[in-house]
Amino acid sequence: MTGRLQDKVVLISGTGGGQGRVAALRFAREGAIVVGCDTNVDAHGATASLLRAEGLTLFGAAPVDLGDPAQAEAWVEAAAQEHGRIDVLYNNASAARFGPVNELSIEDWQFTMRNEIDLLFYTTKYAWNHLAQRRGVIINISSTAGWGGSKVAGISAHAAAKGAVIAFTRQLAVEGAAVGIRAVSISPGFIATPGTAAFMDNPQVRAALLDGVLMDRPGEPEEVVAMALFVASAEASFITGSDIVIDGGLLAI
Numbered sequence: 521m522t523g524r525l526q527d528k529v530v531l532i533s534g535t536g537g538g539q540g541r542v543a544a545l546r547f548a549r550e551g552a553i554v555v556g557c558d559t560n561v562d563a564h565g566a567t568a569s570l571l572r573a574e575g576l577t578l579f580g581a582a583p584v585d586l587g588d589p590a591q592a593e594a595w596v597e598a599a600a601q602e603h604g605r606i607d608v609l610y611n612n613a614s615a616a617r618f619g620p621v622n623e624l625s626i627e628d629w630q631f632t633m634r635n636e637i638d639l640l641f642y643t644t645k646y647a648w649n650h651l652a653q654r655r656g657v658i659i660n661i662s663s664t665a666g667w668g669g670s671k672v673a674g675i676s677a678h679a680a681a682k683g684a685v686i687a688f689t690r691q692l693a694v695e696g697a698a699v700g701i702r703a704v705s706i707s708p709g710f711i712a713t714p715g716t717a718a719f720m721d722n723p724q725v726r727a728a729l730l731d732g733v734l735m736d737r738p739g740e741p742e743e744v745v746a747m748a749l750f751v752a753s754a755e756a757s758f759i760t761g762s763d764i765v766i767d768g769g770l771l772a773i
Protein backbone atom coordinates (compact mmCIF):
# COMPACT_ATOMS: atom_id res chain seq x y z
CA MET A 521 0.00 0.00 0.00
CA THR A 522 1.25 3.50 -0.80
CA GLY A 523 1.40 5.90 2.14
CA ARG A 524 0.47 9.57 2.09
CA LEU A 525 4.17 10.49 2.37
CA GLN A 526 5.60 7.53 0.46
CA ASP A 527 9.41 7.84 0.08
CA LYS A 528 9.45 11.46 1.25
CA VAL A 529 12.54 12.31 3.28
CA VAL A 530 11.23 14.05 6.40
CA LEU A 531 13.47 15.64 9.03
CA ILE A 532 11.73 15.80 12.42
CA SER A 533 13.48 17.43 15.38
CA GLY A 534 12.80 16.43 18.97
CA THR A 535 11.96 12.79 18.20
CA GLY A 536 12.52 11.88 21.85
CA GLY A 537 9.65 14.09 22.99
CA GLY A 538 5.89 13.64 23.20
CA GLN A 539 4.87 15.04 19.83
CA GLY A 540 8.11 14.20 18.02
CA ARG A 541 7.76 10.54 18.94
CA VAL A 542 4.19 10.33 17.68
CA ALA A 543 5.21 12.25 14.54
CA ALA A 544 8.08 9.86 13.81
CA LEU A 545 5.74 6.88 14.13
CA ARG A 546 2.88 8.39 12.16
CA PHE A 547 5.03 9.73 9.32
CA ALA A 548 6.97 6.47 9.00
CA ARG A 549 3.70 4.50 8.86
CA GLU A 550 2.74 6.74 5.93
CA GLY A 551 5.85 5.68 4.03
CA ALA A 552 8.17 8.57 4.93
CA ILE A 553 11.88 8.12 5.48
CA VAL A 554 12.07 9.78 8.91
CA VAL A 555 15.31 11.40 10.07
CA GLY A 556 15.05 12.44 13.71
CA CYS A 557 17.27 13.94 16.34
CA ASP A 558 17.17 14.93 19.99
CA THR A 559 19.45 16.09 22.75
CA ASN A 560 18.06 13.20 24.82
CA VAL A 561 19.79 10.00 23.69
CA ASP A 562 17.62 7.57 25.67
CA ALA A 563 14.32 9.15 24.62
CA HIS A 564 15.35 9.23 20.95
CA GLY A 565 16.45 5.60 21.28
CA ALA A 566 13.10 4.65 22.81
CA THR A 567 11.35 6.17 19.79
CA ALA A 568 13.65 4.23 17.46
CA SER A 569 12.68 1.03 19.33
CA LEU A 570 8.98 1.77 18.90
CA LEU A 571 9.47 2.16 15.14
CA ARG A 572 11.60 -0.99 14.98
CA ALA A 573 8.84 -2.95 16.70
CA GLU A 574 6.62 -2.07 13.73
CA GLY A 575 9.30 -2.97 11.18
CA LEU A 576 10.06 0.73 10.58
CA THR A 577 13.32 2.67 10.90
CA LEU A 578 14.14 5.93 12.64
CA PHE A 579 17.17 7.41 10.91
CA GLY A 580 19.13 10.32 12.37
CA ALA A 581 21.13 10.72 15.53
CA ALA A 582 21.28 11.66 19.20
CA PRO A 583 22.58 13.57 20.94
CA VAL A 584 22.16 16.46 18.53
CA ASP A 585 21.80 19.96 19.97
CA LEU A 586 20.18 22.07 17.27
CA GLY A 587 20.86 25.24 19.26
CA ASP A 588 24.44 24.82 18.08
CA PRO A 589 24.60 25.88 14.40
CA ALA A 590 27.41 23.43 13.60
CA GLN A 591 25.36 20.48 14.93
CA ALA A 592 22.27 21.68 13.07
CA GLU A 593 24.22 21.86 9.82
CA ALA A 594 25.76 18.42 10.38
CA TRP A 595 22.34 16.84 11.06
CA VAL A 596 20.80 18.34 7.92
CA GLU A 597 23.77 17.57 5.67
CA ALA A 598 24.07 13.98 6.90
CA ALA A 599 20.39 13.43 6.06
CA ALA A 600 20.77 14.93 2.58
CA GLN A 601 23.88 12.85 1.89
CA GLU A 602 22.44 9.58 3.20
CA HIS A 603 19.05 9.89 1.51
CA GLY A 604 19.86 12.13 -1.45
CA ARG A 605 17.13 14.72 -0.77
CA ILE A 606 15.04 16.54 1.82
CA ASP A 607 11.29 16.89 1.21
CA VAL A 608 10.00 18.08 4.59
CA LEU A 609 11.59 19.90 7.53
CA TYR A 610 9.41 19.52 10.64
CA ASN A 611 10.82 21.88 13.27
CA ASN A 612 9.24 20.39 16.39
CA ALA A 613 11.96 20.44 19.09
CA SER A 614 12.03 23.17 21.67
CA ALA A 615 12.85 23.89 25.29
CA ALA A 616 11.80 26.91 27.35
CA ARG A 617 12.22 28.41 30.79
CA PHE A 618 9.50 30.20 32.70
CA GLY A 619 9.20 32.81 35.41
CA PRO A 620 7.77 36.25 36.15
CA VAL A 621 9.44 38.76 33.84
CA ASN A 622 11.14 40.66 36.67
CA GLU A 623 12.62 37.44 38.04
CA LEU A 624 13.53 35.69 34.80
CA SER A 625 17.32 35.59 34.50
CA ILE A 626 19.17 36.77 31.41
CA GLU A 627 20.41 33.22 31.05
CA ASP A 628 16.83 31.83 31.11
CA TRP A 629 15.78 34.35 28.44
CA GLN A 630 18.73 33.45 26.23
CA PHE A 631 18.23 29.72 26.79
CA THR A 632 14.62 30.04 25.63
CA MET A 633 15.53 32.06 22.52
CA ARG A 634 18.28 29.61 21.64
CA ASN A 635 16.06 26.55 21.99
CA GLU A 636 12.78 27.93 20.63
CA ILE A 637 13.69 30.23 17.73
CA ASP A 638 17.44 30.25 16.97
CA LEU A 639 17.40 26.52 16.19
CA LEU A 640 14.63 27.01 13.61
CA PHE A 641 16.78 29.51 11.75
CA TYR A 642 19.73 27.11 11.71
CA THR A 643 17.88 24.04 10.42
CA THR A 644 15.93 26.13 7.91
CA LYS A 645 19.03 27.91 6.64
CA TYR A 646 20.88 24.65 6.04
CA ALA A 647 17.91 22.69 4.62
CA TRP A 648 16.67 25.50 2.35
CA ASN A 649 18.56 24.67 -0.86
CA HIS A 650 17.72 20.98 -0.51
CA LEU A 651 14.02 21.78 -0.01
CA ALA A 652 14.05 24.13 -2.99
CA GLN A 653 15.06 21.25 -5.25
CA ARG A 654 12.01 19.23 -4.16
CA ARG A 655 9.20 21.79 -3.80
CA GLY A 656 9.62 21.04 -0.11
CA VAL A 657 7.60 21.87 2.99
CA ILE A 658 8.62 23.50 6.28
CA ILE A 659 6.44 22.90 9.35
CA ASN A 660 7.27 25.01 12.38
CA ILE A 661 5.66 24.24 15.72
CA SER A 662 4.66 27.42 17.51
CA SER A 663 2.11 27.59 20.37
CA THR A 664 -0.97 29.47 21.49
CA ALA A 665 1.65 31.26 23.66
CA GLY A 666 2.49 33.07 20.42
CA TRP A 667 -1.07 34.45 20.38
CA GLY A 668 -1.82 35.34 24.00
CA GLY A 669 -0.40 35.57 27.48
CA SER A 670 -0.92 33.25 30.43
CA LYS A 671 -2.27 34.01 33.87
CA VAL A 672 -0.95 30.64 35.06
CA ALA A 673 2.77 30.82 34.22
CA GLY A 674 5.41 33.46 33.48
CA ILE A 675 5.77 32.85 29.77
CA SER A 676 7.33 36.11 28.54
CA ALA A 677 10.37 34.46 26.91
CA HIS A 678 8.34 31.51 25.59
CA ALA A 679 5.63 33.81 24.20
CA ALA A 680 8.20 36.05 22.51
CA ALA A 681 9.95 33.08 20.93
CA LYS A 682 6.74 31.38 19.75
CA GLY A 683 5.43 34.67 18.35
CA ALA A 684 8.71 34.87 16.46
CA VAL A 685 8.13 31.35 15.08
CA ILE A 686 4.88 32.52 13.47
CA ALA A 687 6.45 35.67 11.99
CA PHE A 688 9.51 33.74 10.80
CA THR A 689 7.25 31.22 9.06
CA ARG A 690 5.35 33.94 7.20
CA GLN A 691 8.59 35.30 5.79
CA LEU A 692 9.70 31.78 4.82
CA ALA A 693 6.45 31.44 2.90
CA VAL A 694 7.17 34.68 1.05
CA GLU A 695 10.73 33.73 0.14
CA GLY A 696 9.77 30.10 -0.43
CA ALA A 697 7.03 30.78 -2.95
CA ALA A 698 9.65 31.76 -5.53
CA VAL A 699 11.32 28.37 -5.26
CA GLY A 700 8.29 26.17 -4.56
CA ILE A 701 8.74 25.81 -0.81
CA ARG A 702 5.63 25.98 1.40
CA ALA A 703 6.02 27.07 5.04
CA VAL A 704 3.31 26.63 7.68
CA SER A 705 3.27 27.06 11.44
CA ILE A 706 1.08 25.08 13.83
CA SER A 707 0.10 26.51 17.22
CA PRO A 708 -0.98 23.83 19.69
CA GLY A 709 -2.72 24.72 22.92
CA PHE A 710 -2.18 22.56 25.97
CA ILE A 711 -1.15 19.04 24.88
CA ALA A 712 -0.75 15.98 27.12
CA THR A 713 2.87 14.88 26.82
CA PRO A 714 5.37 13.42 29.30
CA GLY A 715 6.64 16.99 29.76
CA THR A 716 3.23 18.32 30.79
CA ALA A 717 2.08 15.25 32.80
CA ALA A 718 3.13 16.84 36.12
CA PHE A 719 0.73 19.76 35.52
CA MET A 720 -2.12 17.34 34.85
CA ASP A 721 -1.52 15.51 38.13
CA ASN A 722 -2.15 18.68 40.15
CA PRO A 723 -5.93 19.36 40.13
CA GLN A 724 -5.55 23.11 40.70
CA VAL A 725 -2.96 23.57 37.99
CA ARG A 726 -4.94 21.34 35.66
CA ALA A 727 -8.08 23.42 36.19
CA ALA A 728 -6.18 26.67 35.63
CA LEU A 729 -4.58 25.39 32.43
CA LEU A 730 -7.87 24.10 31.08
CA ASP A 731 -9.73 27.30 31.94
CA GLY A 732 -11.17 28.51 28.63
CA VAL A 733 -10.49 25.28 26.72
CA LEU A 734 -13.90 24.57 25.20
CA MET A 735 -13.17 20.84 24.91
CA ASP A 736 -12.37 20.78 28.68
CA ARG A 737 -9.37 18.49 28.22
CA PRO A 738 -5.79 18.69 27.01
CA GLY A 739 -5.09 17.78 23.41
CA GLU A 740 -3.29 14.59 22.43
CA PRO A 741 -0.04 14.61 20.42
CA GLU A 742 -1.88 12.66 17.69
CA GLU A 743 -4.25 15.63 17.24
CA VAL A 744 -1.34 17.90 16.36
CA VAL A 745 0.54 15.34 14.30
CA ALA A 746 -2.56 14.62 12.17
CA MET A 747 -2.47 18.25 11.04
CA ALA A 748 1.28 18.16 10.45
CA LEU A 749 0.80 15.08 8.28
CA PHE A 750 -1.85 16.84 6.21
CA VAL A 751 0.31 19.97 5.85
CA ALA A 752 3.29 17.86 4.75
CA SER A 753 1.22 16.07 2.11
CA ALA A 754 0.31 17.19 -1.38
CA GLU A 755 -3.31 17.59 -0.20
CA ALA A 756 -2.22 20.88 1.42
CA SER A 757 -0.70 22.22 -1.80
CA PHE A 758 -2.47 25.63 -1.54
CA ILE A 759 -1.57 26.24 2.11
CA THR A 760 1.44 28.39 2.87
CA GLY A 761 2.19 31.22 5.30
CA SER A 762 -0.69 30.19 7.56
CA ASP A 763 -0.64 29.54 11.28
CA ILE A 764 -2.98 26.69 12.19
CA VAL A 765 -4.25 26.75 15.78
CA ILE A 766 -5.09 23.42 17.48
CA ASP A 767 -6.25 24.37 20.95
CA GLY A 768 -9.65 22.80 21.75
CA GLY A 769 -11.23 26.23 21.33
CA LEU A 770 -9.04 28.19 23.77
CA LEU A 771 -8.66 31.21 21.50
CA ALA A 772 -12.37 31.26 20.66
CA ILE A 773 -13.24 33.20 23.82
Ligand SMILES: NC(=O)c1ccc[n+]([C@@H]2O[C@H](COP(=O)([O-])OP(=O)(O)OC[C@H]3O[C@@H](n4cnc5c(N)ncnc54)[C@H](O)[C@@H]3O)[C@@H](O)[C@H]2O)c1
Nearest residue numbers: 534536537538539558559585586587613614663710711715
Ligand atom coordinates in the same frame (compact mmCIF):
# COMPACT_ATOMS: atom_id res chain seq x y z
N1 LIG B 1 2.98 20.08 25.09
C1 LIG B 1 2.34 21.22 24.96
O1 LIG B 1 1.41 21.52 25.72
C2 LIG B 1 2.70 22.18 23.86
C3 LIG B 1 1.85 23.28 23.63
C4 LIG B 1 2.15 24.17 22.60
C5 LIG B 1 3.29 23.96 21.84
N2 LIG B 1 4.11 22.91 22.09
C6 LIG B 1 5.28 22.73 21.24
O2 LIG B 1 5.26 21.47 20.63
C7 LIG B 1 6.60 21.07 20.31
C8 LIG B 1 6.84 19.66 20.81
O3 LIG B 1 6.79 19.69 22.22
P1 LIG B 1 6.39 18.43 23.14
O4 LIG B 1 5.11 18.77 23.78
O5 LIG B 1 6.50 17.17 22.38
O6 LIG B 1 7.55 18.60 24.24
P2 LIG B 1 8.69 17.61 24.71
O7 LIG B 1 9.46 18.37 25.73
O8 LIG B 1 8.09 16.31 25.08
O9 LIG B 1 9.59 17.40 23.38
C9 LIG B 1 10.54 18.30 22.91
C10 LIG B 1 11.80 17.52 22.55
O10 LIG B 1 12.74 18.42 21.96
C11 LIG B 1 14.02 18.09 22.44
N3 LIG B 1 14.88 19.28 22.34
C12 LIG B 1 14.79 20.41 23.07
N4 LIG B 1 15.76 21.26 22.71
C13 LIG B 1 16.46 20.68 21.72
C14 LIG B 1 17.59 21.06 20.95
N5 LIG B 1 18.23 22.24 21.16
N6 LIG B 1 18.07 20.21 20.00
C15 LIG B 1 17.47 19.00 19.82
N7 LIG B 1 16.40 18.58 20.53
C16 LIG B 1 15.91 19.40 21.48
C17 LIG B 1 13.79 17.65 23.88
O11 LIG B 1 14.85 16.87 24.37
C18 LIG B 1 12.47 16.90 23.77
O12 LIG B 1 12.68 15.50 23.58
C19 LIG B 1 7.50 22.13 20.94
O13 LIG B 1 7.91 23.06 19.97
C20 LIG B 1 6.61 22.78 21.97
O14 LIG B 1 6.98 24.10 22.28
C21 LIG B 1 3.85 22.01 23.09
